[in-house]
Amino acid sequence: MQRTEGIKRAQFLAGMASAGLAAAVLPSGPARAAQGGPGRAPAAHGALRHHGVVYTVGEGETPGTAFSAARMRKDIRAVRDELHADTVDVTGDGVERLTATAAEAAERGLRVWLQPTLGDAPERDILEHLAETGRFAEGLRRHGAAVDLSVGCEFWLFVPGIVPGDTVFERIRNLLDGKVDPVAMQRRLDRFTAKAAAVGRSVFHGRLSYAAAQDDKVDWRLFDIVGIDYYSYFPRRADYVKELNRFLRWGKPLAVTEFGTCAYVGAPKTAGMGWDIVDYDKKPPEIKGDLVRSERTQAAYLMQLLDAFSSLNLYAAMAFEFVTPDAPHRPGDPRHDLDMASYGITKAVKDRPDDPASGWHWEPKEAFHALAHRYRSARTGRHHAP
Structure with a gap:
């Protein structure tokens, strides 16, 4: 299989948020879905069933931040023993990295949400990458591990051929320039999503899902679990509950496959664009403006969302993300503290x-x-105040 650099989360978010891209380009309205059935969503009150964190595997931007199996094993133990999560969302590219991390998580007794995200590669390579990962997930499941498989993430930006352009940057540019037929794009997106779902079903016999952006139109009949990357901001919990309720209308369990923000005052209000505060034209890169670092802001936002998720009895929620090694924290140097632009719940030093x-x-x-x-x-099982 052709090896390709993984797409950074910031690149994806840039496309999502630019000029209200998702809302402006993707057709709105509910996807066709089966009603009722064994996957029917639970009652709208209760507790969040699975609590997790996103753990991204990838090649890294520098030798110092390259994937390390030894580091990964320590991190997975910390996810279980220090974070007290019961689920880890293993995402990124590279079948060996994905499967090694999933195996470690399963061995440690964690539920595995396995999501391969090879991007900017030929369609056949993306599907082969999915199939290899899915076969491994099925092996884990057959040996008693708790595993859910997601066939990927926001295909309309990650997969060439849905939106014109060979790279995510070219696709973003074409979307912004209006060089996209939204009807044709949705047709191509539907075709690839169905193909990915079929590949997933052919190799994996547990619960299948997909990580969609909030405004994506998806035929959720193809999947057992609705998966949404969620970055909204509201001043009141009731507003989150109201918005999230619309994702329950398919009568299937809902997993929030990403939620989070950055650690500075005002970051939650950026609705997913919190990372866009770095001037990379500067050497070294600098934080733009006079932002105030605030880890408390990040923590408070995550707790507010968890309150909303718990009130809806969602299937799972995975905080984005465990660590961002290529955005190091520089104590005492706020101008170059790139961790301020990170969604990590830990800081890389x-x-x-x-x-x-x-x-x-x-x-x-x-x-x-x-x-x-x-x-x-x-x-x-201890009660906590909402």
Whole structure:
């Protein structure tokens, strides 16, 4: 299979948020869906069933941030023993990285949400990458592991051929320039989504899902679990509940496959664009403006969303993300504190800040501690105040 660089989350979010891209380009309205059936959503009150975190695997931008199996194993143990999550969303590209991480998580007793996201590659390679990963997931499931398989993430930007352009940047540009026929795009998106679902079904016999953006039109009949990457901001919990209720109309369990924000004042109000505060034309890159770092802001937003998710008795919610090694924290240097632009619930700290090949370690943010308290309470069945 052809090897390809994974698409960074920031690249995707840039496309999603630019000029209200999703709402402006994608047709709105409910997808056709089967009514009722064994996958019917639970009652609208109760507790969040599974609490998790997104763990991204990839090649890394520098030798110092490249994937390390030893580091991954320590991280997965921390997800279980320190964060007290019961689920880990293993996402990214590279079948070996994905399967090694999924196997480690399963061995540690965690539920695995496995989501391969090979992008900017030929369609056949993306589907082969999915099939290889899905076959491994099925092997884990047959040996007793708790595994859900997601066939991918927001195909209309990740997969060439749905929107014109060979790279995510070209596709974003074409969308912004109006060089896209939305009807034809939706037709191609539907075709590839159905093909991916068929590949997933052919190799995996557990619950199947897909991670869609909030405004995507998806035929959820193809899947057992509705999956949504959720980055809304409202001042009141009731507004989150109202918006999330529309994703329950298909009568299927709902998983929030990503939720989170960055650690500075005002970040939640950016609705998914919190990362866009870095001037990469500067050497080294600089934080734009006079932003105020606030780990408390990040933690409070995550807790507000968890309150809403719990009130709706959702299937799962995975905080985005465990760590972002290529956005290091620089204590005492706010102009170059790239962690402010990270969604990580931990901060990456380099041993030698100016050395690209430097080793690094992570330290928990307030969001990590807040999630750990909530997740531990959920695991032990203790009540927590809304």
